[in-house]
Amino acid sequence: MRAVIAEDLALLRDGLARILRAHDIDVAAAVGDPVALAAALEEQQPDIAIVDVRMPPTFTNEGLVAAIEARARRPGMPVLVLSQYVEQLYARELLLSGAEGVGYLLKDRVSEVGMFVDTVRKVAGGGTVLDPDVVTGMLTHHGRNQAMARLTRREREVLGFMAEGRSNAAIAGKMVVTAKAVDKHINSIFMKLDLPLDADDNRRVLAVLRYLQTD
Amino acid sequence: MAREDADRAALRDVNWRMILRLEASISVGIGLLMLIIWALAGARHFWPAWVWFGLAIPLALQVAIRRGLRAPKGHRLLAAHGAITCVLASILLAIWLLAGARHAFWPVWPILGLGVVLVGHAWVRHALPTAREQALADRVEVLTRTRRGALDVQAAELQRIERDLHDGAQARLVSVAMNLGLAEELLSKDPQSLTELLAEARSSTLTALADLRTVMRGIQPPVLADRGLEGAIRALALDLAVPVTVGGEIPGRVPVPVESAAYFTVCECLANVVKHSGALQARVDVGYRGGVLSVAVRDDGVGGASLAAGSGLRGVARRLEVFDGTMTLTSPAGGPTVVTMEVPCELSSPRT
The missing domain is CATH 1.10.287 (Helix Hairpins)
Structure with missing residues (x-):
């Protein structure tokens, strides 16, 4: 697997590259600004771009803008956006560019190296992974949407974990229930949200999307 | 701008001088004509003095008022008043003299009156500060x-x-x-x-x-720097437990200090909505018109909020005051609560 990293702080850029290389992910390019990122994506055609939100020249959210633009140029291009802070607003904007192959995480999460590398692989594989902080924020919105209101508290909890990109087994572990119980919850969620009987992965993404559009 | 004004003033001055010169020439002409008529009529009682006197009054008044108005700004009215008083006193004196100075010196009384009025005017000017x-x-x-x-x-x-x-x-x-x-x-x-x-x-x-x-x-929340006031309020609205609709638009970028003060005011208002109002929903409207940024936060809660009770609101109101901003709160018992803030400021073009 090949990744391109865009992060303006050299310390963090090198750290990220080291972690990825240590887990057999090839770092095709590591750049420090959006222009260089666009060039590297064009040239390298990586499996995933890992992009910091705040970059030159204005040091606001050009990383996010660059990620969305990259996905406009190459639909479905997997992008994992990292940031020192997370905003639901940004998560929504990112997901508007398509929900597959999108990740949005606090930089803090990189310290859980194993999980971070898992996330990178999941997003590169077309999965959706949102930071638990974003998901928690979104949980405060439950009940605003009629379809959402039909879910039980447990089901919303499961959906929250799904948005964080966790597998059924991981969700079962977190909620201290059996994998079978989780399966039942998930099926019930799919039904209540009127999601088509499609490939399981796609439905998970759709459920998360539905979940995000609750206002 | 200032130069144009000065030019215009100079032009006015030249015009006025020409008119005055013309008036003076006509007056002198008429005066001479009267003198000739008087001489032809036998040069008895010297009545042309009265005609000269009559001709001199408008000229003297014009010169006096003009002089007075040339005084430095803020003193013009008093100076014009003084000049007119002088002219009036001279007129009274002239009448007395022309009448032969035979009677008692009666002009003293009206001149005294005029003087008292002038002194009164000067005193009022001195004692009372101007509106400015x-x-x-x-x-x-x-x-x-x-x-x-x-x-x-x-x-x-x-x-x-x-x-x-x-x-x-x-x-x-x-x-x-x-x-x-x-x-x-x-x-x-x-x-x-x-x-x-x-x-x-x-x-x-x-x-x-x-x-x-x-x-x-x-x-300083990063999203405020990223997206400006409007975007930051939208981001904030997404994080709250009470559904908040954000409406309106700001056609540019609010100056950073005002942006920050306004943002934290909205934060405080919405925090109060969530904590105290019991509202089911709230609404934030932003706008910019006539050089004034306005933000209104309203909720459908129980009302009864006050600036005295919520010291948090009072604190943010003080931040707005620095920018000559105002905050008004209406919150009757039973609701709804509306907080409106207005801050005069100039917008810059939006950052892209």
């Missing part, structure tokens, strides 16, 4: 008060930030350093506890990061 001075004095008072308020708010903010950093991130980093020191010692002796210590150190750094994030949000 009064406005300036009021302004200074407001500035003194709001500046003190702003400094108080700022000092309290700094104190709060210092305390948050001290009790939060700083304490956590101390514990990380202690754990790492201990880990160094255990490196060879006790690998089992070493793993635990390292995990603890990592978890402490993560909590320190979360603390720092909270502190930074309190100073």
